[in-house]
Amino acid sequence: MSTIPTALPVLPASVHLAPGVGGLPIVRVTGRAGSAEVYLHGAHVASWAPAGGAPVLWMSAGSRFTPGTAIRGGIPICFPWFGPNAADATAPAHGFARVTEWQLSGAAEVGDDVVLTFHLTDSPATRASAWPHPFEARYTVTVGATLRLELTVTNRDTVAVTVEEALHSYFAIDDIHRTTVAGLEGVPFLDKVAGATPTPGSPEPVSFTAETDRVYSGTTATTTIDDGARRIAVTKTGSDSTVVWNPWIDKAAAMADFGSQEWTGMVCVETCNVGADAITLDPGASHTMTAEFTVTPAA
Ligand SMILES: O=P(O)(O)OC[C@H]1O[C@@H](O)[C@H](O)[C@@H](O)[C@@H]1O
Numbered sequence: 001m002s003t004i005p006t007a008l009p010v011l012p013a014s015v016h017l018a019p020g021v022g023g024l025p026i027v028r029v030t031g032r033a034g035s036a037e038v039y040l041h042g043a044h045v046a047s048w049a050p051a052g053g054a055p056v057l058w059m060s061a062g063s064r065f066t067p068g069t070a071i072r073g074g075i076p077i078c079f080p081w082f083g084p085n086a087a088d089a090t091a092p093a094h095g096f097a098r099v100t101e102w103q104l105s106g107a108a109e110v111g112d113d114v115v116l117t118f119h120l121t122d123s124p125a126t127r128a129s130a131w132p133h134p135f136e137a138r139y140t141v142t143v144g145a146t147l148r149l150e151l152t153v154t155n156r157d158t159v160a161v162t163v164e165e166a167l168h169s170y171f172a173i174d175d176i177h178r179t180t181v182a183g184l185e186g187v188p189f190l191d192k193v194a195g196a197t198p199t200p201g202s203p204e205p206v207s208f209t210a211e212t213d214r215v216y217s218g219t220t221a222t223t224t225i226d227d228g229a230r231r232i233a234v235t236k237t238g239s240d241s242t243v244v245w246n247p248w249i250d251k252a253a254a255m256a257d258f259g260s261q262e263w264t265g266m267v268c269v270e271t272c273n274v275g276a277d278a279i280t281l282d283p284g285a286s287h288t289m290t291a292e293f294t295v296t297p298a299a
Helices: 248-254
Strands: 015-019 025-030 034-039 044-050 103-110 113-121 135-143 147-155 161-163 165-167 170-172 180-182 189-191 197-199 212-217 223-226 230-237 241-246 266-273 279-281 286-297
Touching (some): 147 279, 279 286
Antiparallel strands (some): 135 147, 223 230
16 A cells, blocks of 8 residues: 655755756755755755765766766665666666656655655556566655665565665765775675676775776675765665775776766765665565765864
């Protein structure tokens, strides 16, 4: 039984719905503790900054803002599959959720925070896709001194379904050459640059000297991005995979929506359930995954 409200919620004073880049509707939040912009297209968090702080998320100057196209930067939601679809090579990479308009179903000030809620359900287009199942997805974005994301997926089909999901977070960093990601020490990973090769975990934090595309499985660990100026901690629940990605020079140049030389200023640390950690949901069952970002000055 769906519980999704059908009308646009009454917006508090700190929340405005307006046309964003390319005319795509955007929810602008100017809360006491933080500000953010979220496109209905993909329920895509495009920016977030704690009050008085610098922007935390990276957005490509070359991003497209067009219906049917993924935004390059911020936080795309990958769902219900991750990467290319295994059964249909023509299906959009990372699933349909990031290229579909979500419904804004709630907006409220809670203390100093602002809480936005978005919903997505199956439609004729999703039912004709490579993943045709009835479902509900509810996404809650809490904008404050931290950014908290909560994605709950419910299986509305009469059979069990399997989903992959990722909060594909792009973080702004000073320089990838001087950036580390701690918290994944000792965790084995699939190295996608080397053709999804199983690779033993390293005793050191991740550092970057070339294209990096790794799927860490079976880890619920908090990761900390340190670029020498600030630390961004990514704390998560209901997520057993973490993906770390930087395209480096050639792959970035090959992407039409990735501005020239921008790859040095970003790193993706993605809160996920992908590959071996895909989730199987019985009829009526739900799963919730959360991620929370906290920024502190570097030591
Ligand atoms: O270009 P897309 O579809 O947004 O994907 C970007 C990257 O997303 C990462 O999550 C994947 O691990 C990479 O393999 C991929 O290249």
